[in-house]
Amino acid sequence: MxxxxxxxxxxxxxxxxxxxxxxxxxxxxxxxxxxxxxxxxxxxxxxxxxxxxxxxxxxxxxxxxxxxxxxxxxxxxxxxxxxxxxxxxxxxxxxxxxxxxxxxxxxxxxxxxxxxxxxxxxxxxxxxxxxxxxxxxxxxxxxxxxxxxxxxxxxxxxxxxxxxxxxxxxxxxxxxxxxxxxxxxxxxxxxxxxxxxxxxxxxxFPPIEDFPVPSIVFPQISQKIVTRSNPRASRLLQHLFGNAQSLHLDHMPLGRLQLQVQGHALTGAVNLRPRLMPSLPKYAFGNVSGLLWAMLDNNKDEIIDLPDLVCQLRKGIEQSTDNNFTTKATYLMRAKKDEMDVYRHSSWCRFSLYEVDFGWGNPTYAVPVLMGAPIGIGLLDTRDGDGVELWMTLKEEDMALFQEDLELLAFASPNPSAI
The missing domain is CATH 3.30.559.10 (Chloramphenicol acetyltransferase-like domain)
Known part of the structure; x- marks a missing residue:
């Protein structure tokens, strides 16, 4: 429309x-x-x-x-x-x-x-x-x-x-x-x-006076991309992970899933304010984020188990506070030149977007809009605060495969109504 x-x-x-x-x-x-x-x-x-x-x-x-x-x-x-x-x-x-x-x-x-x-x-x-x-x-x-x-x-x-x-x-x-x-x-x-x-x-994090490389620029995707939302993602996560306080992947329905790796990278931001020692103020202004990333070798014959992938993500979070941010950012830019699919992950959970009341009540719906965004995953709080909403932007052919997954369809419906 x-x-x-x-x-x-x-x-x-x-x-x-x-x-x-x-x-x-x-x-x-x-x-x-x-x-x-x-x-x-x-x-x-x-x-x-x-x-x-x-x-x-x-x-x-x-x-x-x-x-x-x-x-x-x-x-x-x-x-x-x-x-x-x-x-x-x-x-x-x-x-x-x-x-x-x-x-x-x-x-x-x-x-x-x-x-x-x-x-x-x-x-x-x-x-x-x-x-x-x-x-x-x-x-x-x-x-x-x-x-x-x-x-x-x-x-x-x-x-x-x-x-x-x-x-x-x-x-x-x-x-x-x-x-x-x-x-x-x-x-x-x-x-x-x-x-x-x-x-x-x-x-x-003092500025670099003689800045060596330009800022990260995520390119526009030449292929057609499709974005879908699912406000019932929390049901899917509960189905996968149960109510356990720790993750035991071998007991999960997808725990034995193997992924065919063809050169992918997952990257996202981690809020460093509470993670640094000593910590920074809650409202420290600017980009106080560490770079989470997991690189999967560009080898079509490589197979990686889901537990191994999750371990890489955990390690990426743990290392997000280290000082080699420059190396990571530069390598990420090189990965793009190698035609590796880079999936950006962004979480807006716990940002209290539904508490933005200008005097006429809380918003009915609040969402960061992905404008010309690269392929990626976004997580948001649901309006009731009891769940997580999932947004995914994928290449058209990948989205078609994703939406044919019967296990996922039991928990998700593409772009449902927000009211």
Whole structure:
């Protein structure tokens, strides 16, 4: 479905108080320097409780619709301005791969009016291409571009989609969750819920002045890719792993499964804040992540047991705190040149996305949107907090095989409704 909308407002939101001169230069850490030159887009859907009926009908709220939208938008803009005073690097500009000029140039803020569908129409299908349409502008060049972009989409049913994109050069999932929590709390009048630390990351991981290689750039996939979601993944995990406190793979239904290896790599980020000794503050800003990776030899005759694969992943997590991040990142870039399939894993669990209340209740659905993403796996908390939702992006032929797995189909249904 093509979502039709019109842009009804575009502003630059600056911090409510000028950033002091001694804070004008925010130093990147070496982890920031290696971070991808892309944005992290997340969308929060809010349904109007009085319009939850499914269907394609459009409700025109008239003046009351516009008045509610205007009031909410003003609240969001004012609170965003106050939040940027605390998260001032997001209002600056990345001038090089060493620092952010915290010059208060501000964040982009767009308002749009959707004209041909309800929020429920989108949530019934969970189509990634549809959700991507709610982000009209995502810069391709992170340098000298806004590091924060917000687009608020108002639907004629009274629902909303708040789309937030932050530059991955200075923000990881934990930093994003801290910012969005602070913004929602300030909107509701709580100003000290989150106190970010902007020096811990660069102190622990000093920037490399003579940076040897460019940032990691994950290429666009030339083959057609397909994304599917499954909010019942927790049932599948319970089926595989049971309720045991430790994993005993030999007793699992898939424990004896053998995988034909043809050159693959699994990589993902591990939050290092609590893992380092001494640990870093919970709200240390930036990319404070270790690189989890498991490389499977590019040998078509090699067979690996699932227990061995899990051991590699455990070892990767344990080694994510070591200091050879540069070597890992460089090797990962070389793996791409060798035409090895690289699967990116990203977990947004425990980031409290469903607690982002701007004053009109918690979101009905919240999800990072994979825009032109490489093949990979994403994990999210379910709305009730009792499960895990799985998103997978695979090549079309691989997705077809995956969806024919009878054991998986007993626990999963592709792109089910989120309402």
């Amino acid at each position: 093509e979502i039709k909308f019109e842009i009804i407002g575009r502003e630059t939101i600056k911090p409510s108080s000028p950033t002091p001169h001694h804070l004008r230069r925010y130093k990147l850490s070496s982890r920031d320097q290696y971070s991808p030159q892309q944005y992290i887009p997340v969308v929060f859907f809010y349904i109007n409780p009085s319009h939850t009926t499914r269907g394609s009908g459009i409700d025109n709220g008239g003046d009351s619709y516009d008045e509610t939208a205007n009031v909410r938008s003003e609240h969001l803009k004012k609170s965003l301005s106050k939040t940027l005073t605390h998260f001032y690097p997001l209002a600056g500009r990345l001038r090089d791969n060493l620092s952010v000029d915290c010059n208060d140039e501000g964040a982009d803020y767009l308002e749009a009016r959707v004209t041909n569908c309800r929020v429920s129409n989108i949530l019934e299908r969970l189509d990634v291409e549809e959700m991507c349409q709610l982000f009209t502008t995502i810069p391709t060049d992170v340098y000298n571009s806004p590091l924060l972009l917000v687009q608020v989409n108002f639907f004629p049913c009274g629902g909303m989609a708040v789309c937030v994109s932050t530059s991955h050069k200075i923000v990881d999932g934990v930093a994003f969750s801290a910012f969005i929590k602070a913004w929602s709390c300030i909107t509701r009048g709580f100003h000290d819920a989150v106190v970010p630390d902007f020096s811990a990351a660069s102190s622990r």
